[in-house]
Amino acid sequence: MNGVDIEIRSGSVHGLVGANGAGKSTLVKILTGYYDAYEGQVTIDGQPIQLRSPTDAFHNGIEVVHQEVDIQLVPNLTVAENLYLETLATGDSGTVLSLNKLEREAKAYLESIGFSLPVRAKVQDLSLHEKQLLVIARALLHNVRFLILDEPTASLSLLETQKLFQLVRSLKKQGVAILYITQRLDDLPNIVDEVTVLRNGKKAAYFNGLPELTKIVEAMLDMPETDLFPKERRVSFGETVMKVENLSWKNKVSGLSFEVRRGEILVLTGLTGAGKTETLKLLFGALEPDEGRIFIDGRMVKIKDPTLAIRHGVYMVPEERRKEGLILDKTARENITMPFMKNFCGLFQKINRSLETKYAVEAAKRVALVPLDIEKQAQYFSGGNQQKIVLGRWLAGNPKILLLDEPTQGVDVGAKKEIYHLIASVTNKCAVILATSDINEAVGIGDRILVMRDGKVVAEFVKEKADPKEIMSYATGVKA
Numbered sequence: 001m002n003g004v005d006i007e008i009r010s011g012s013v014h015g016l017v018g019a020n021g022a023g024k025s026t027l028v029k030i031l032t033g034y035y036d037a038y039e040g041q042v043t044i045d046g047q048p049i050q051l052r053s054p055t056d057a058f059h060n061g062i063e064v065v066h067q068e069v070d071i072q073l074v075p076n077l078t079v080a081e082n083l084y085l086e087t088l089a090t091g092d093s094g095t096v097l098s099l100n101k102l103e104r105e106a107k108a109y110l111e112s113i114g115f116s117l118p119v120r121a122k123v124q125d126l127s128l129h130e131k132q133l134l135v136i137a138r139a140l141l142h143n144v145r146f147l148i149l150d151e152p153t154a155s156l157s158l159l160e161t162q163k164l165f166q167l168v169r170s171l172k173k174q175g176v177a178i179l180y181i182t183q184r185l186d187d188l189p190n191i192v193d194e195v196t197v198l199r200n201g202k203k204a205a206y207f208n209g210l211p212e213l214t215k216i217v218e219a220m221l222d223m224p225e226t227d228l229f230p231k232e233r234r235v236s237f238g239e240t241v242m243k244v245e246n247l248s249w250k251n252k253v254s255g256l257s258f259e260v261r262r263g264e265i266l267v268l269t270g271l272t273g274a275g276k277t278e279t280l281k282l283l284f285g286a287l288e289p290d291e292g293r294i295f296i297d298g299r300m301v302k303i304k305d306p307t308l309a310i311r312h313g314v315y316m317v318p319e320e321r322r323k324e325g326l327i328l329d330k331t332a333r334e335n336i337t338m339p340f341m342k343n344f345c346g347l348f349q350k351i352n353r354s355l356e357t358k359y360a361v362e363a364a365k366r367v368a369l370v371p372l373d374i375e376k377q378a379q380y381f382s383g384g385n386q387q388k389i390v391l392g393r394w395l396a397g398n399p400k401i402l403l404l405d406e407p408t409q410g411v412d413v414g415a416k417k418e419i420y421h422l423i424a425s426v427t428n429k430c431a432v433i434l435a436t437s438d439i440n441e442a443v444g445i446g447d448r449i450l451v452m453r454d455g456k457v458v459a460e461f462v463k464e465k466a467d468p469k470e471i472m473s474y475a476t477g478v479k480a
Helices: 024-031 054-059 079-083 085-090 099-112 128-141 158-173 185-191 213-220 276-284 306-311 321-325 332-344 353-366 383-396 413-426 439-445 468-476
Strands: 013-017 042-044 047-049 062-065 146-150 177-181 194-199 202-208 240-249 253-261 265-269 291-296 299-301 314-317 401-405 431-436 448-453 456-462
Touching: 013 024, 013 185, 024 062, 024 146, 024 177, 054 062, 062 128, 079 085, 079 099, 079 128, 099 128, 128 158, 158 177, 158 185, 185 213, 194 213, 202 213, 213 468, 240 276, 240 431, 253 276, 253 431, 253 456, 265 276, 265 439, 276 306, 276 314, 276 401, 276 431, 306 314, 314 383, 321 383, 332 353, 332 383, 353 383, 383 413, 401 413, 413 431, 413 439, 431 439, 439 468, 448 468, 456 468
Parallel strands: 013 177, 013 194, 062 146, 146 177, 265 431, 265 448, 314 401, 401 431
Antiparallel strands: 042 047, 194 202, 240 253, 240 291, 291 299, 448 456
16 A cells, blocks of 8 residues: 555545455555554644554454454453453443443443344354454444444345444434445445545545445556457357356355356456455355256256266366465475376386376476476465466366456466466367456457346346446446
């Protein structure tokens, strides 16, 4: 993040928006004292303050309700105990002398601020909305002046979302300054007074009042880096390789149906949490669908685990390559050949090391691995080259269907360009399903684009008619 200016006024709601990686989380960590090595100045009432620890933020009346609210609560303690957690932690018994008194005080306090929460219930038994209320109630107990709500509606139902909006309006009337962070632009008209847009770690736009949401979408998007993507792909689409009917899993994927042809790059795009990753994991057998059918080459298949997926020629590059795609203390050679070791076994299942090494070297050369050292452990390669190891593994295996989840996340521009060209190079033999939250990437690499929101496909575009602003409008809920 670089040179960001933002003002948050008492009794108002300041919306903060930006695409993934825009710098929203970094700003929150600075304001809450988790990033202490920041440059610049933070002032309250015109007076400079230091935010070098969470304690500094707390003493200055700054509190946050995280999207993952569970990290702020102790699940096996009651509502009352979590409400007075700081008192219990410091051993200050001046206010609370017994569990009964703690519960009585908690009940009276919650009623006084209009919150209905069961004070004796364990936090682990609460709904997400109730947990949010508890964290907000605790913040109000501490006389919060500045409340940060980080993606507060991401996992709420429509009714819970409306209740949260009512609460935000009530907090405004009490003079609380609220920073409301969201990627769901349809939240904004309900509550915000002004909006700041971040893009690539910088302040891209500021709106005093709420403009048309399309203007916010425009500010969120950088211009496409068209030179990163292959200019032409002379591939004629072949037969349908995979068909999906009514695929559903929990509340993350709902009634998903699509098909992909040989030679085609089908892109799933949308905001974080739209269901893209879960969809790919269902296709790869890492998750088991609640319902739905998958067909490969016209034949229905049951992909119960990744081993079966690999047998069907379905390979996946996961989003979290360091956790799910690589064994970091194994060599590049071992990571590349691991799924195909039976191909290098001879008599009595003895591994033909020479054959394995030749295979790994050819795979590494194909993806231009730097350095070209297949005996180097994966953990010592750069992020871009780690991704090349995972790609090299699957490309060498001649996939029928290649699943790519955020394939260029966390890699530099040079590596991105190489990865895009590698993806394009394999489409003469297979179908590609690529999930990305980067709208420009979706438009730049995809032949067909499915926009996902809340686990469903809400729009479909072919490459020639794909407009980044319109795609972002569907992804954020500006268009239904």
